[in-house]
Amino acid sequence: MSDALLRMSDIVKTFPGVRALDGVDLEVRPGEVHCLLGQNGAGKSTLIKVLSGAQQPDGGTIEWNDSEVALRTPATAMKLGIATIYQELDLVDGLSVAENVFLGHERSTAGFSRRAEMLRATRELLERLGHGDIDPARTVGELPVASKQLVSMARALSHDARLIVMDEPSAVLAHDEISGLFRVIEGLTAAGIAVIYISHRLEEIREVGDRITVLKDGHTVDRGLPAARTSTERVVSLMTGRDVQSAFPERRGEEARSGSRELLRVERLSRRGEFTDVSFTVHSGEILGMAGLVGAGRSEILQTVYGARKPDSGRVLLDGRRLRPGSVRSAVRAGMGFAPEERKSQALVPYESIARNVSLAALGRYARLGWVDRGSERAAAEEVTRSLRLRPSDTEQPIRVLSGGNQQKAIVARWLLADCGVLLLDEPTRGVDVGAKSEIHALVRELADSGVGVILVSSELPEVLGLSDRVLVLREGRVVREAASEAIDEHEVLDLFIEGSAA
Numbered sequence: 417m418s419d420a421l422l423r424m425s426d427i428v429k430t431f432p433g434v435r436a437l438d439g440v441d442l443e444v445r446p447g448e449v450h451c452l453l454g455q456n457g458a459g460k461s462t463l464i465k466v467l468s469g470a471q472q473p474d475g476g477t478i479e480w481n482d483s484e485v486a487l488r489t490p491a492t493a494m495k496l497g498i499a500t501i502y503q504e505l506d507l508v509d510g511l512s513v514a515e516n517v518f519l520g521h522e523r524s525t526a527g528f529s530r531r532a533e534m535l536r537a538t539r540e541l542l543e544r545l546g547h548g549d550i551d552p553a554r555t556v557g558e559l560p561v562a563s564k565q566l567v568s569m570a571r572a573l574s575h576d577a578r579l580i581v582m583d584e585p586s587a588v589l590a591h592d593e594i595s596g597l598f599r600v601i602e603g604l605t606a607a608g609i610a611v612i613y614i615s616h617r618l619e620e621i622r623e624v625g626d627r628i629t630v631l632k633d634g635h636t637v638d639r640g641l642p643a644a645r646t647s648t649e650r651v652v653s654l655m656t657g658r659d660v661q662s663a664f665p666e667r668r669g670e671e672a673r674s675g676s677r678e679l680l681r682v683e684r685l686s687r688r689g690e691f692t693d694v695s696f697t698v699h700s701g702e703i704l705g706m707a708g709l710v711g712a713g714r715s716e717i718l719q720t721v722y723g724a725r726k727p728d729s730g731r732v733l734l735d736g737r738r739l740r741p742g743s744v745r746s747a748v749r750a751g752m753g754f755a756p757e758e759r760k761s762q763a764l765v766p767y768e769s770i771a772r773n774v775s776l777a778a779l780g781r782y783a784r785l786g787w788v789d790r791g792s793e794r795a796a797a798e799e800v801t802r803s804l805r806l807r808p809s810d811t812e813q814p815i816r817v818l819s820g821g822n823q824q825k826a827i828v829a830r831w832l833l834a835d836c837g838v839l840l841l842d843e844p845t846r847g848v849d850v851g852a853k854s855e856i857h858a859l860v861r862e863l864a865d866s867g868v869g870v871i872l873v874s875s876e877l878p879e880v881l882g883l884s885d886r887v888l889v890l891r892e893g894r895v896v897r898e899a900a901s902e903a904i905d906e907h908e909v910l911d912l913f914i915e916g917s918a919a
């Protein structure tokens with residue numbers, strides 16, 4: 417008997433033209449949090465798809481409790497006690513919490529007479545997770561994403577999971593919700609359940625992880641490293657094969673900015689139930705950061721400035737000219753660009769090439785007499801994808817083959833090419849690896865240095881404070897503080913999130 421619950425050895429998985437996994441090893445013990453790390457495209461998602469029975473490996477062995485197993489379907493994996501919580505949670509929004517937890521269970525087929533029992537059992541599972549406050553009868557679609565995650569975990573527990581795989585669970589959570597997630601994970605592991613934890617936020621690893629396995633280009637480069645004794649620098653160099661500058665690009669300083677022209681002026685913008693009396697300006701060459709918890713109204717404000725939502729009152733002026741409220745066309749015509757938060761809604765054209773997807777926002781620039789100049793389109797796309805280390809680097813491949821993080825990079829690249837006067841970026845580095853993150857930071861700063869005004873929304877406070885020139889701190893839809901980024905630190909911002917009164 418070994419002390420491993422799961423042992424994956426020499427796993428190989430090939431897609432046309434890509435060896436996504438090329439001999440990967442992973443060993444997980446009961447009751448541990450095992451962090452699976454790697455750059456975008458390293459093979460993490462593919463490995464967990466193999467582990468969850470969603471994809472079949474081309475080679476290698478999987479042992480569960482020392483016996484070799486074949487995970488032919490997700491149901492087989494689930495039956496053994498392997499549950500996977502994907503970032504795009506596979507819940508049915510229209511069903512209740514309890515119905516989601518017992519979806520596909522024998523219990524739920526017993527019909528209405530067992531409804532009371534289902535509600536009771538769900539309540540018990542949520543209580544085990546420390547969240548008896550979630551109502552099992554509530555419709556899942558009405559819940560915030562943090563609660564949805566808990567519903568997925570309750571579902572895993574309902575199947576007696578011994579191993580729960582969590583794919584970037586913190587990426588969709590706010591600061592305070594992440595500590596809640598860590599408490600839940602602690603409870604699970606104390607009960608002997610193992611967790612595989614995937615995250616690009618390396619600072620979380622030491623807090624939550626016991627051991628680390630690092631993937632690079634489909635290989636395991638190191639496995640079972642103790643999380644507490646492995647420095648972030650070491651992890652980064654294993655992941656990337658190089659040292660990554662973690663410093664933020666240099667700001668131009670107050671003096672250089674003070675002479676620059678005002679590009680965007682937002683005056684007393686309000687939308688009932690979302691935000692109230694929001695005013696700010698953005699100058700040429702400036703990055704304005706917006707900090708706030710989920711629900712503070714950051715994304716809603718960006719969408720309203722862009723015209724995707726209509727304000728109840730207030731106005732937006734670009735270059736001194738008023739934009740038509742609720743009109744994206746008016747904003748785009750005036751030179752505004754918006755890279756929204758969610759990948760799925762970003763109108764990626766999955767079967768089109770990477771080059772085409774990247775240059776979509778900038779088509780006008782590559783069109784001559786109505787024809788798109790493919791040569792310069794490709795050249796521009798290649799330049800940006802190279803600087804972001806997009807893999808595969810062949811920009812003629814369809815974008816759907818890219819890993820999640822690489823798709824995100826392509827979307828950001830699209831906007832960096834788009835030639836806007838003002839660019840709104842909502843969570844531009846979500847799901848992006850450490851290396852690419854600093855490349856994106858550098859590109860955003862470069863863009864600002866060329867005269868563009870940028871608004872940056874990010875849940876990662878160090879990013880907002882490190883990259884922006886000025887920050888707006890938002891709480892419950894109101895600006896509670898505006899300050900030069902150098903003049904405010906993380907603690908102060910966190911206090912403002914909670915108190916909101918120190919303005």
Ligand SMILES: Nc1ncnc2c1ncn2[C@@H]1O[C@H](COP(=O)(O)OP(=O)(O)OP(=O)(O)O)[C@@H](O)[C@H]1O
Nearest residue numbers: 431436456457458459460461462817818819820821
């Ligand atoms: N269905 C597919 N067809 C072709 N190639 C694929 C497919 N799925 C994944 N790949 C390729 O396999 C490699 C590994 O991708 P994977 O999604 O496992 O990476 P990852 O480590 O999860 O990345 P990320 O951090 O961006 O989520 C990538 O090069 C990707 O382009």
